[in-house]
Amino acid sequence: MDTRPFGIDFGGSGIKGALVDLGDGDFDGDRVKIKTPQPATPGAVAEVVAELLGHFPNRTGPVGITVPGVVHRGVVGSAANIDPAWIGEDADALFTKATGHEVHIVNDADAAGLAEVRYGAAKGRDGLVIVTTLGTGIGSALVYDGALVPNSELGHLELNGGDAEQYAANSARENEDLTFEEWAERLTEYYSMVEALFSPDLFVVGGGISKKSAEFLPLIDIRTEMVPATLRNRAGIVGAALWAAEAAAHH
Template sequence: MDVFGVDIGGSGIKGAPVDLERGDLATERHKVLTPQPATPEAVMDGVCEVVEHFGWRGPVGATYPGVVVDGTTRTAANVDKSWIGVDAAGRLSERLGAPVTLVNDADAAGIAELRFGAGRGRTGTVILLTLGTGIGSALFTGGHLVPNTELGHLELRGHEAETRASTRAKEEGDLSWQHWARRVEKYLAHVEMLFSPELFIIGGGVSRKADKFLPLIKGIKAEVVPAQLRNNAGIVGAAMAASLAAHPADQALPPLPGPSADPGPDLGAAAGF
């Protein structure tokens, strides 16, 4: 079964049909640059371009780099501030002429990694961190997602963490892998102190270069591993969310608990834990 997933990032918008039986892209993804300024209409133009590239007709799952509640975007750290308070899922659905499910980008990557990737079978506290334009986070405990955690905005030594330990911080500061790894290590140590996870999964585009920096990170009690789905995790997770929204009785896929009184199907049961 293929479902379309789109991952909206601070630097790029990428998407593809996803084979949900394998947890992988059904074909090579298509990517366009995130427009600057990244206003809702400009970004939605990019999403439509990606979806229309495949001639896709049907439900679409999309990620957003910030807090999403009932399809409405509540924060805008790495996109234009005009996103705040927008019924983005509704507007995208009108543009595409199809149902759209919108979820936080790191949450989408997290559910994909727990179902198909590095977190598969783990039942303790697991934290996925996407290192990119900012730092996204997905927190799971007992297989259950705590949505919209946004741990990249934790303050660390007087600085917002993502301004020091994101991939953008590395690039803008022209930092060596060793220098940047020390910053990431300090950030992981702070998050570990707060949540005591058994596993950190490091995602985002930099995960494909994990061998350059993960061996330099010492002193973290939790296991630290790269995301297995790498930078495709958000696309896969978005497609999973869209599939579940279209077929809520399908327990083969883990759901995203919503903010309503009914949290939806049990994530642990759906993930097969």
């Protein structure tokens, strides 16, 4: 039997999963992807997750699943970017019942943050590391001495009278056709505020746009060290598997 943990990244377009080797923080074998059902209600997603796990018949390890919403003890709280039917859903129980395996869900930004601290850009760093993902919104993860402080939602801090992510996310850069210089000015405002509130030791900047970090990270003018994320699109799956393995060990 294969007891390695399994990570699943539940996104808007695809539900992707792989076995994870927690020694090196990478996929162990192939990644399988299935299109996200429309509408992506809890029942429909649970069916896809069960189908995805069916590709790995011999695995018995814990399963971790990222969810793009606040997660409190396995229950989905707010969910700005997924079907409203998720709100109040005990997703741990739903997925455990649908798959016959112990399942633990975790916020998607938190999963990526855990992975970056354990295996990626912040490996070996202690103190407070804040991992942010710049995408449609701004996801955040607070990790202190390796321990996750979940559901930080720092993209929803107020900046210039609105939600910070509406002003400074990568989607704002795209929608308003900002140059990297113009965007970096907004990011400086955003990160200056987070820096003032939390005094972190390190910022890790992820999201798809982090591939172009050389074009904007050096332009962000704050005191705290900033580095690009390194795990890229592996971070969600790896972090979900890590979260599940550690949750299973606590039981």
